Amino acid sequence: xxxxxxxxxxxxxxxxxxxxxxxxxxxxxxxxxxxxxxxxxxxxxxxxxxxxxxxxxxxxxxxxxxxxxxxxxxxxxxxxxxxxxxxxxxxxxxxxxxxxxxxxxxxxxxxxxxxxxxxxxxxxxxxxxxxxxxxxxxxxxxxxxxxxxxxxxxxxxxxxxxxxxxxxxxxxxxxxxxxxxxxxxxxxxxxxxxxxxxxxxxxxxxxxxxxxxxxxxxxxxxxxxxxxxxxxxxxxxxxxxxxxxxxxxxxxxxxxxxxxxxxxxxxxxxxxxxxxxxxxxxxxxxxxxxxxxxxxxxxxxxxxxxxxxxxxxxxxxxxxxxxxxxxxxxxxxxxxxxxxxxxxx
Amino acid sequence: xxxxxxxxxxxxxxxxxxxxxxxxxxxxxxxxxxxxxxxxxxxxxxxxxxxxxxxxxxxxxxxxxxxxxxxxxxxxxxxxxxxxxxxxxxxxxxxxxxxxxxxxxxxxxxxxxxxxxxxxxxxxxxxxxxxxxxxxxxxxxxxxxxxxxxxxxxxxxxxxxxxxxxxxxxxxxxxxxxxxxxxxxxxxxxxxxxxxxxxxxxxxxxxxxxxxxxxxxxxxxxxxxxxxxxxxxxxxxxxxxxxxxxxxxxxxxxxxxxxxxxxxxxxxxxxxxxxxxxxxxxxxxxxxxxxxxxxxxxxxxxxxxxxxxxxxxxxxxxxxxxxxxxxxxxxxxxxxxxxxxxxxx
DNA sequence: CACATTTGTCAAAGCGCTTTGGAATGCCGC
DNA sequence: GCGGCATTCCAAAGCGCTTTGACAAATGTG
Numbered sequence: 001x002x003x004x005x006x007x008x009x010x011x012x013x014x015x016x017x018x019x020x021x022x023x024x025x026x027x028x029x030x031x032x033x034x035x036x037x038x039x040x041x042x043x044x045x046x047x048x049x050x051x052x053x054x055x056x057x058x059x060x061x062x063x064x065x066x067x068x069x070x071x072x073x074x075x076x077x078x079x080x081x082x083x084x085x086x087x088x089x090x091x092x093x094x095x096x097x098x099x100x101x102x103x104x105x106x107x108x109x110x111x112x113x114x115x116x117x118x119x120x121x122x123x124x125x126x127x128x129x130x131x132x133x134x135x136x137x138x139x140x141x142x143x144x145x146x147x148x149x150x151x152x153x154x155x156x157x158x159x160x161x162x163x164x165x166x167x168x169x170x171x172x173x174x175x176x177x178x179x180x181x182x183x184x185x186x187x188x189x190x191x192x193x194x195x196x197x198x199x200x201x202x203x204x205x206x207x208x209x210x211x212x213x214x215x216x217x218x219x220x221x222x223x224x225x226x227x228x229x230x231x232x233x234x235x236x237x238x239x240x241x242x243x244x245x246x247x248x249x250x251x252x253x254x255x256x257x258x259x260x261x262x263x264x265x266x267x268x269x270x271x272x273x274x275x276x277x278x279x280x281x282x283x284x285x286x287x288x289x290x291x292x293x294x295x296x297x298x299x300x301x302x303x304x305x306x307x308x309x310x311x312x313x314x315x316x317x318x319x320x321x322x323x324x325x326x327x328x329x330x331x332x333x334x335x336x337x338x339x340x341x342x343x344x345x
Numbered sequence: 346x347x348x349x350x351x352x353x354x355x356x357x358x359x360x361x362x363x364x365x366x367x368x369x370x371x372x373x374x375x376x377x378x379x380x381x382x383x384x385x386x387x388x389x390x391x392x393x394x395x396x397x398x399x400x401x402x403x404x405x406x407x408x409x410x411x412x413x414x415x416x417x418x419x420x421x422x423x424x425x426x427x428x429x430x431x432x433x434x435x436x437x438x439x440x441x442x443x444x445x446x447x448x449x450x451x452x453x454x455x456x457x458x459x460x461x462x463x464x465x466x467x468x469x470x471x472x473x474x475x476x477x478x479x480x481x482x483x484x485x486x487x488x489x490x491x492x493x494x495x496x497x498x499x500x501x502x503x504x505x506x507x508x509x510x511x512x513x514x515x516x517x518x519x520x521x522x523x524x525x526x527x528x529x530x531x532x533x534x535x536x537x538x539x540x541x542x543x544x545x546x547x548x549x550x551x552x553x554x555x556x557x558x559x560x561x562x563x564x565x566x567x568x569x570x571x572x573x574x575x576x577x578x579x580x581x582x583x584x585x586x587x588x589x590x591x592x593x594x595x596x597x598x599x600x601x602x603x604x605x606x607x608x609x610x611x612x613x614x615x616x617x618x619x620x621x622x623x624x625x626x627x628x629x630x631x632x633x634x635x636x637x638x639x640x641x642x643x644x645x646x647x648x649x650x651x652x653x654x655x656x657x658x659x660x661x662x663x664x665x666x667x668x669x670x671x672x673x674x675x676x677x678x679x680x681x682x683x684x685x686x687x688x689x690x
Numbered sequence: 691c692a693c694a695t696t697t698g699t700c701a702a703a704g705c706g707c708t709t710t711g712g713a714a715t716g717c718c719g720c
Numbered sequence: 721g722c723g724g725c726a727t728t729c730c731a732a733a734g735c736g737c738t739t740t741g742a743c744a745a746a747t748g749t750g
Contacts, residue, residue: 001460002736013700018738028698045460049397050736053705058394060442067428074645076627079423083412086445095463097405097442100431115346115390117706118440224627225599251627254570254599258636261606282421282569282596291603300419347706358730363708373728395706398735462736696747703740708733715728720721 001044010038021046048095052117060095061085061310062119064110066126068103073222075126076251077278077299081147084303085123092311094120107136114142121314123147123306127193143317145310147302150193158313160306160324164194164276167295167328168201168246171274174293174330175244176209179342180272184217184242186231186252195220195248198276202246217242228255236263243339247275250283253292257335272336276328290333297328346389355383366391393440397462405440406430406655407464409455413448418567420471421596422623422644426492429648430468437656439465452481459487466659468492468651472538488662490655492647493539503658505651505669509539509621512640512673513546513591516619519638519675520589521554524687525617529562529587531576531597540565540593543621547591562587573600581608588684589617595628598637602680617681621673635678642673 007017012031020027020035027035038044052058063085065078082096089096097119101109110133113119121143124133130152137144138155146159168185175183185202188195199218206213216238219231228247232255235242247253253275257267265271277285277296285292309322352362357376365372365380372380383389397403408430410423427441434441442464446454455478458464466488469478475497482489483500491504513530520528530547533540544563551558561583564576573592577600580587592598598620602612610616622630622641630637654667 003738004736014737015701015739016699019699022738024739026698031698043456043460045457046738047398047736048461048463049394049403050705051738052394053392053398053707054736054738056705065428065431073626074424074428076421076424076625078427079419079421082423082443083410083419083445086410086443090445095442096444097440098427098431099441100428100435111388112390115388116393118393222627224629226629254603257603257606258599261602280421281418282567284569284571348708349706359707360709360731361729364729367708369709371728376728391708392706395735396708398737399706399708401735692750694747694749696745698743698745700743701741703738705737705739707735710733711731713728713730716726718723718725720723 001042002047003044006038006042006044009042010035056117058095058117058120059093060097060119061089061307062113062122063096063098063125064106064113064122065098065100066103066106067100073224076223076249076280080278080280080298080300081303083281084298084300084305085307086303088304088307088311094307094311106133110136110142111140114140121145121310123310128191129193129196131193143310143313145306145313147306148192148194151196156321158309158321158323160302160309160326161194162297162302162326162328164197164328165201165204167276167297168198169205170201170330171246171276171295172202172205173209175246175272175274175336176205176211178244178272178336179339180242180244181211181339182214182217182240182242183211183244183246184231184235185219186228186245186247186256187218187220188223188248190220198248223249223252225251225255225258228252229259230255232256232259236260236265242271244272244274244336247273250275250277250280250285250292250294253335254283268333268335268337270340272339274336277331285333286331290331291335292331293333293336294331295328296331297326302326346387347392348389351383351387351389354387355380401462403440403462403465404438405442405464406434406652407458407467408441408443408470409451409458409467410443410445410470411448411451412445418569421568421594421625425623425625425643425645426648428626429643429645429650430652431648433649433652433656439652439656451478455481455487456485459485466490466655468655473536474538474541476538488655488658490651490658492651493537495538496541501666503654503666503668505647505654505671506539507642507647507671507673509542509673510546510549512621512642513543514550515546515675516591516621516640517547517550518554520591520617520619520681521550521556523589523617523681524684525587525589526556526684527559527562527585527587528556528589528591529576529580530564531573531590531592531601532563532565533568533593535565543593568594568597570596570600570603573597574604575600577601577604581605581610587616589619589681592618592620595620595622595625595630595637595639598680599628613678613680613682615685617684619681622676630678631676635676636680637676638678638681639676640673641676642671647671 007014020032124146127148127150131150149161277294279298352359365377469491472493472495476495494506620637622639624643
């Protein structure tokens, strides 16, 4: 069923039917009701491509997932982020397109998406320090919002970020307060801006506490379970091993827990773990008995909110940029306790 | 830059330019080269919507993620599956659209996707027993492939599935061979066909071994880490607790491991764990020292292959249906060992 | 009751592409 | 020198929708 068929069926012109369905005032409420009823009865939905051609909008948002050779991993937060964003999109009648692309082709992908008119806007994921994507997108005129921020980019843009510096600084102080002096940082890849921020929060709290910043206790890599396991084992094998781990992802924290368990170290007694928690739906860490002491922020809500921001941006491209800095919430779990040998102990 | 501009720039008609770019033979190689070069120089990409309107194809594949109230979880395999499929799509010039929808609106979404001409085909995820989606899609004439199978659906369709029955039957026999007599099954939600298959594999091996099938040792639910943890704890609290766990997902297995560790039970010694492993990129269980003894099959490869199958299907809708039954691969990890009290022990 | 407005509807153009059905052009052999 | 045949190109129609500009019909005004 298309417009032509529907309108001839109703004995009306295509114009009138189109206007009736799109809520234009030039049509009487009586005909509008008749049209809407007929449209529903025949399950008519306007052809997306034709509509897009005529209006110049695609009503579609792009998500570009770039996969570098060094980071073949699929980010575990991906699913939850999409779920959140998808909810917002469908509420607003937008489609969601996801493109997987090698990191080296990312810029071309954006240009192509724009040239083809495939999307009305995009979400920029995992911004790096001095990320060049914002300038590119500004240049080609494709609306966007950023999940995170990019230090070094001075032109304004819309973003939503978690206060990572603060979260990691507080987490470090929290461990210091428990008497820990050897605190390891198992960080994400420090090509990403948020990972750099996390480290700086960690370092500043160590400095404030008068503790030495030991490169041997800091590592950066893909946040997999295996990575956490490996790093924990390596660090525990040295002379003065850490008594606490500060971790960038709950997946990674699970790996660390495994290493500790295997060594017979009691998590929360001998060794403490604090982690950042993205509130992944399949790895819950909340309710009445959180496993890990954590600073948490829902990536799913971030997805929903960023989607909302982007849609606003598309509707009002000249509106001032919107920025949101969310504070992570503290949850005390059972994975932390006083450092061994502390007076309290 | 659009076709009209490009062609007037070249002093050619739109027809010729279009044909040159689309590889039609009616244009001389000399002009073709000239056209291609100009197209690249001006970064021309045909407008997706216009192209789609003219050809009647959208060059886009849909993935519908339905979220029921009972299953709010985002499936952790989602990301990896998409990554695999996305790779194939971009290699073939297809876009990928994902729609998140409440389970009750799933049928409408398919109809709508078809009516709007938004996609050329879709991937059906997580088929249930007697799944009605295949009949619906056949009826509305939307090409599709199924990730999994649906017992009870008799009309042919294209699918790719892992031999879940076999994997779980073998896994059970393996545990039986190690002397285990109380083997728990921590299954996924048994609304899904694959979960039913897994249980039946498990039950048939128990029956074959002359062991009793104890409902107290079988549970079904969303495969989260917390679910594994909870179920393990519950089952270990009864009179004759299981000495082995057979688990449907590595995420869930991680939760079971946590419960065991917490109770001071040594995984692979006192209690064994065997799991199905989807080879998630952030939760690797392989290489030289696999953590879990597992039957594994890469969901990422499944995504890539299903995408390939679907594209074939779209190109040749009348071709006979393609079906692929993959065998899961056995990996021996450190999570299994002889049952306590066994002669070997 | 003639005229100016408003209201409800329509025909047609246009969005950017593909594709059908010609129409030139060049080259061949006789 | 002319018909026949490739070869190379083009004009125009059409995909299904929105939107402009125009036009009847209904309403209001003096």
